[in-house]
Amino acid sequence: MQPKHRTVRVALAALLIAAPAALAAANVAAAAPAPAAVQVKAVGLDDPHKKDIAMQLVSSAENSSLDWKAQYKYIEDIKDGRGYTAGIIGFCSGTGDMLELVEHYTDLKPGNVLAKYLPALRKVNGTDSHSGLGSAFERDWATAAKDGVFQQAQNDERDRVYFNPAVGQAKSDGLRALGQFAYYDAIVMHGPGTSSDSFGGIRKAAMKKAKTPAQGGDEATYLKAFLEARKVVMKQEEAHADTSRVDTEQSVFLNAKNFDLNPPLKWKVYGDSYTINS
Known part of the structure; x- marks a missing residue:
């Protein structure tokens, strides 16, 4: 052979x-x-396109518009006890984040049109007072909003205080883009922190009901628990008692198992219908 x-x-x-x-x-x-x-690796909310979708979703609830870039100039008192609410993420004169924003803007551009209001913003922090602010402040806010440096300052503070912490925590919890957005929207409304009515408190309450995916839990089950915990907190405050941004927005995506938050997206907030096709 x-x-x-x-x-x-x-x-x-x-x-x-x-x-x-x-x-x-x-x-x-x-x-x-x-x-x-x-x-195929799932794309997180920090992907530029996904982030833009997140901003449109928040704007639909905060400003009844998908044009989030038009909100740099937004300012009003919505009578929620937080003083002025303004800008792309609802910076508030009564909660400190508006003060930090104007401080950051002044670091980037000393002598800007809002710098003169820093003493007043420090004084009203923690209250709903307009003392030292008022219509002049509102006009100057609108003027500053045309300045690219102020727009960048708003973007910076959005990311530092809200977006990056929310997305980072969601990724650590094993959540995909939908869960990352649920965290982000919650921290925008309720603020960071560990109190029962803050983002940290809501997350803690949810984790008592269900394990995160990182703990071996089911993603849908955990997200449902998180959204339910958030609704409990929302209903405790009259200004946030309408839970449609959960019921007819985030829960719609969850029920469709759209964990990657992929368009087309159709939802309602406060009875108004919105669509993102791509």
Whole structure:
């Protein structure tokens, strides 16, 4: 019996004489690497396109518009006990984040049109007072909103205080884009912190009902527990008692198992219908 490798060489020689084109094709096919398994990694909310979707979703609830970039100039007192609410994320004169925003703006651009209100903002922090602010402040806010530096300052503070902490925590909890958005929307409304009515308190309450995916829990079950815990807190405050941003927005996406928050998205907030097609 001849060795196997000798048998193969003889066979290949015969093939080369009879059909060189076929042999060349066979050799190319044999040399080609096997196709690698394609793994599609889920895109997080910090992807630029997903982040833009998140901003549109928040704007639909905060400003009844998908045009979130038009909200740099937004300012009003919505009578929720937090003084002025303003800008792309609802910075409040009574909760400290508006003060931090104007401080950051002044660091970036000393002598800006809002810098003169820093003493007043420090004084009203923690209250709903307009003392030292008022209509002049509202006009100057609208003027500042045309300044790209002020827009960047708003973006910076949004990311530092709200977006990055929310998305980071959600990723640690094993949540995909929908869960990351649920955390972000909650921290925007309720603020960071560990009190029972803050984002941290809501998360803690949810974790008493269900395990996070990182703990081995089911993602849908945990998100449902989180949204229910948030609704409990929302109903404790008259200004936030309408829970449609949970019921007819986030719960709609959850029920559809759209964990990656992929368009098209259709939802309602406060009875108004919205769509993001791409």
